[in-house]
Amino acid sequence: MNFKHKFVFLFPGLFVLIGILIFPIIFTIRLSLSGWNSYTPEMNFIGITNYIRLFTDDPRFWESFFRLSFLSVTTVILQYVIGFALAMMVWREIRFKRFFRVIFLVPMMTTPVIMTVIWRTFFHESLGPVNDLLGGLGVKPILWLSDPVIAKFTVIIVEVWQWTPFMFLLLLAGLLSLPKEPFLAAAIDGASPFRKFVYVTFPLMAPISIGAIIIRLIEASKIMDTVFVLTSGGPGTATETSSFYIYIKGLREFQMGYAATLSFTYLVIMIISLTIIAKVLTKLMIKE
Amino acid sequence: MSKLYTFLKYFFITFWTVFVVAPFLWAVSTSFKDFQSVNSKVTYIPWLDFEPTLEGWRVLIKSPAKGGVDIVEPYFNSIFVTCTASLISIVLGTLAAYALSRFTFKAGFVRNNDITFFFISQRIMPPIVLSIPFFIFLSTIGLLDSLLGLVVVYIVLLMPIAVWIMVDFFNRVPKELDETALIDGCNPYQAFYKVVLPNSIPGLIVAGMFCIIFGWIDFFFAFILTFTEVQLLPVKVVALNSSITPWWSLSASALVSVAPLIIVAFIVERYLSKGNLSGALK
Numbered sequence: 001m002n003f004k005h006k007f008v009f010l011f012p013g014l015f016v017l018i019g020i021l022i023f024p025i026i027f028t029i030r031l032s033l034s035g036w037n038s039y040t041p042e043m044n045f046i047g048i049t050n051y052i053r054l055f056t057d058d059p060r061f062w063e064s065f066f067r068l069s070f071l072s073v074t075t076v077i078l079q080y081v082i083g084f085a086l087a088m089m090v091w092r093e094i095r096f097k098r099f100f101r102v103i104f105l106v107p108m109m110t111t112p113v114i115m116t117v118i119w120r121t122f123f124h125e126s127l128g129p130v131n132d133l134l135g136g137l138g139v140k141p142i143l144w145l146s147d148p149v150i151a152k153f154t155v156i157i158v159e160v161w162q163w164t165p166f167m168f169l170l171l172l173a174g175l176l177s178l179p180k181e182p183f184l185a186a187a188i189d190g191a192s193p194f195r196k197f198v199y200v201t202f203p204l205m206a207p208i209s210i211g212a213i214i215i216r217l218i219e220a221s222k223i224m225d226t227v228f229v230l231t232s233g234g235p236g237t238a239t240e241t242s243s244f245y246i247y248i249k250g251l252r253e254f255q256m257g258y259a260a261t262l263s264f265t266y267l268v269i270m271i272i273s274l275t276i277i278a279k280v281l282t283k284l285m286i287k288e
Numbered sequence: 289m290s291k292l293y294t295f296l297k298y299f300f301i302t303f304w305t306v307f308v309v310a311p312f313l314w315a316v317s318t319s320f321k322d323f324q325s326v327n328s329k330v331t332y333i334p335w336l337d338f339e340p341t342l343e344g345w346r347v348l349i350k351s352p353a354k355g356g357v358d359i360v361e362p363y364f365n366s367i368f369v370t371c372t373a374s375l376i377s378i379v380l381g382t383l384a385a386y387a388l389s390r391f392t393f394k395a396g397f398v399r400n401n402d403i404t405f406f407f408i409s410q411r412i413m414p415p416i417v418l419s420i421p422f423f424i425f426l427s428t429i430g431l432l433d434s435l436l437g438l439v440v441v442y443i444v445l446l447m448p449i450a451v452w453i454m455v456d457f458f459n460r461v462p463k464e465l466d467e468t469a470l471i472d473g474c475n476p477y478q479a480f481y482k483v484v485l486p487n488s489i490p491g492l493i494v495a496g497m498f499c500i501i502f503g504w505i506d507f508f509f510a511f512i513l514t515f516t517e518v519q520l521l522p523v524k525v526v527a528l529n530s531s532i533t534p535w536w537s538l539s540a541s542a543l544v545s546v547a548p549l550i551i552v553a554f555i556v557e558r559y560l561s562k563g564n565l566s567g568a569l570k
Contacts, residue, residue: 005476006391013384013447014403017410020444024421031421086304089297102557103305109549113507113522114542117529118315121539129314132330161307172560193293215411222414225507229526243416250420251512263417270412 031260038254050261060237061245061262065269068241071152072220075159080213082160083167088201091175101172108165116229119158120145148238151231155239158226163219167212174208175201206285214278221270242266312543319344319539326535344536348544357533359541362524366504369435369520373442374499378492380443381407381450386480388451389458390466407451410444415508418444423512433517441509446499453498457491458484494559497552504549521545 035046054061090100107115122128123144131141144154182204186196224243227233233240233248240248246266250259317332325331325338334340347357387393388404422441423432431437461484469479485492510520519527525541 006387006393008477009383009387009391009480010393010403013380013407013451016380016443017407017447020440021410021418023425024418027421027425028417082304085300089301098557098561100301100305101560102553103308105553105556106550107308109501109553110546111505111507111522111525111549114525114545115311117525117538118311118542120529121318121535122311122314127326127330129330129332161311169556169560176560193290218412221412224414224416228507229529243414246416247419250416251423256420256424259420263414263420266414267412267417270414271409274412 028260028264031257032264034257034260036255036257036260041254041256046257050258051265053258054261054265060240061242063237064240064242064245065266067152067239068221068223068243071155071159071223071239071241072217075156075163075223076213076216076220078156078160079164079167079216080209083164083212084171084205084209086164086168087172087175088197091172104168105165107162108169110162112162112225113229115162116158116226119154119161120230123154145231146235148235151235151239155223155227155230158230159220159223162226163216166219167216170212170215171205171208174205174212178204210278210281210285213281214274217277218274221274315539315543318535319537319543321536323534341536344534344540347537348540357524357528357537357541359521359524359544362519362521363545365435365518366521369438369442369510370500370503373439373446373503374496376439377443377446377450377499378496381447381495382454382488382492385451385454386458386484388455390463404451404455408448410448413444419509419512422509426513432513433515435518437513438510438518438520441513442503442506445506445509446503449498449502450495453495454488454491457488457495461487490559493555497556501549501552 030043032050033045033047034043035049036043086104090097090104094100123130125131125141125143125145128144130144135141143150145151178201182200183196186200191199222243223241224247227239227241227244231239233244237245242262243266246259246262249255249262317334318326320334320340320342321331321338322341322343331337348359351358384407388400393400393403418441426432426434426437426440431440465487466476466479466484469483470476474482505522507522507526510523511526514520514523522545525538525545528538528541
């Protein structure tokens with residue numbers, strides 16, 4: 001085939017994407033070397049001063065980063081376990097199968113921030129239903145949003161509610177595409193459901209699982225919307241994630257230069273760590 | 289053993305269903321409440337616990353001057369931005385995906401997989417990293433606070449999804465299909481347009497649904513890149529949340545905003561059950 005045609009297909013998309021992205025990325029790098037803030041809103045050059053500040057004098061960023069890692073890893077593990085369980089349950093025949101499938105999919109179709117607005121009223125400490133119902137059981141009101149430790153778990157609950165469906169969808173689509181023969185063989189050998197899962201289903205699902213986990217980790221590493229509405233990073237900085245911290249530095253305090261430094265460092269860490277996680281996961285799950 | 293398993297299974301399914309539905313039920317119930325039934329004590333069931341009113345729903349259609357919440361315009365803005373950006377992403381993404389699936393590219397150490405990875409890896413980009421330069425960039429060219437500016441940004445969000453789904457899909461469409469078309473005298477564009485595309489409708493629908501979902505639910509870019517001229521739905525509802533909007537109209541607006549995409553859940557389920565999605569999503 002004439003090799004010119006292939007560029008006609010590829011280039012529009014590629015160049016639009018590069019065209020939109022190239023400026024912001026170069027600009028971020030350049031901005032990160034400047035002291036642009038609300039007093040001196042100009043592109044001066046201050047070398048790596050911002051980077052020195054980040055690595056020696058900004059524990060808040062690193063705390064927010066570890067918090068983000070904790071939140072995203074925890075939510076993704078929970079989503080994977082629950083999503084896999086749900087997918088297994090509605091995979092084969094079960095009463096009202098299609099009804100349950102729709103129900104399990106619904107949360108991912110709803111806008112996270114808008115649902116979080118509802119969750120806020122849901123977890124309201126004196127007027128919300130959760131504390132009221134728990135109160136009926138004799139439990140003291142729980143400070144869902146204003147206790148530093150519990151607020152993290154509230155964020156996790158909301159994130160798990162929101163995104164388990166995505167995991168469920170990817171895993172169920174995977175389960176439905178599995179070949180039938182291994183299961184027949186296992187049935188002939190009289191394997192118990194548990195052994196069937198461990199020796200047949202799980203290994204067959206490993207590549208799909210890895211894909212799903214990586215996709216979810218990528219999306220979860222951007223946790224921001226939920227936190228923004230639910231707790232605004234509070235109480236104090238208890239639920240502040242990296243994105244949220246950069247947002248505060250850049251677009252609330254207008255330390256654009258420093259925020260660009262944070263952004264760029266954050267992006268590099270993200271790319272490196274997600275690549276490593278992808279490699280490690282692939283090794284772990286394929287071996288089994 | 290198997291009885292215990294069945295019990296656990298139904299217990300878990302019931303539990304999860306209740307968990308999924310709970311916030312919706314709460315919002316529906318709240319949307320019919322008045323001041324008394326929200327603020328005195330927690331109430332649940334209309335008529336039994338409290339006397340329902342339609343006040344929360346009425347403010348949706350009132351003009352802002354009369355105390356309405358004015359979500360009609362943001363609604364149409366959201367629909368416009370989501371659909372336009374999805375459409376552009378799907379068209380460009382599908383073309384690129386077809387090229388990556390059918391032809392081989394070589395440029396230095398760059399191969400097809402690297403280009404595909406470049407497209408998909410744009411999802412790794414945290415929105416905050418792009419938002420600051422976009423903020424300055426769009427204000428320089430005068431597109432800050434405009435629909436067009438948002439569409440441009442949303443293409444970055446959505447094209448990776450379109451490419452991701454369509455590359456996989458095209459890899460599954462047999463190559464013989466386009467080869468036959470070429471032998472029959474089509475040029476590559478006709479082969480793509482007349483033969484491959486009509487056979488890719490399921491993939492296109494899945495890609496389209498995902499683009500619409502991820503466009504519709506995005507909040508962050510709309511929040512940073514628009515102010516007063518243009519407001520998208522999520523931004524509007526969050527703005528209501530931080531003002532003194534009472535819970536009943538807040539719940540009603542939230543419900544109206546999330547309602548349209550719930551239909552997508554039904555479409556996705558149909559595709560799952562027919563087995564079309566399995567190929568398109570793996």
